[in-house]
Amino acid sequence: MSKIEKVLASGKTHTTHSSTGNTSRGHNGSLDIELSSPGSSTPAHVFSGVQPHPKAEQLFAGAWSACYIAAVGLAAQQLKVTLPADTAVDIKVDLGQTGAEYFLQARLTLSVPGLSNEVATELAHKADAICPYSKATRGNIDVAINVITA
Secondary structure (H helix, E strand, O other): OOOOOEEEEEEEEEEEEEOOEEEEEEOOOOOEEEEOOOOOOOOOOEEEOOOOOOOHHHHHHHHHHHHHHHHHHHHHHHHOOOOOOOOEEEEEEEEEEEOOEEEEEEEEEEEOOOOOHHHHHHHHHHHHHHOHHHHHHOOOOEEEEEEEOO
């Protein structure tokens, strides 16, 4: 796996976890989506405030963050951890270049205020093992996982 030498474009999303669904927001407010899990009718998928041409990296980050935050919920159930009300994940996906080759890289930051760093780290890595987007990218792109507990 090659490291990116020059970042050409980035897409960022902030996705929150809630009992009524998840919300993903682009870093500049250009992508707002209400998400639902398969088999759930609430809330419906809603794209609002979408710029005419959001970056592919932002769309990928949004889809990945939706999947990952759902995996965080599953991991929390398995670990018998109660998630804080303000649980969120921030994902940044970069398109970059090394020499003449193009690559992606990603940074996932799970925010679980009030949990211990040890529990938060276990939760983040368990969710990474569950999430199909994380599985698809594993070994294919450089991915960093961080946690924030404050």
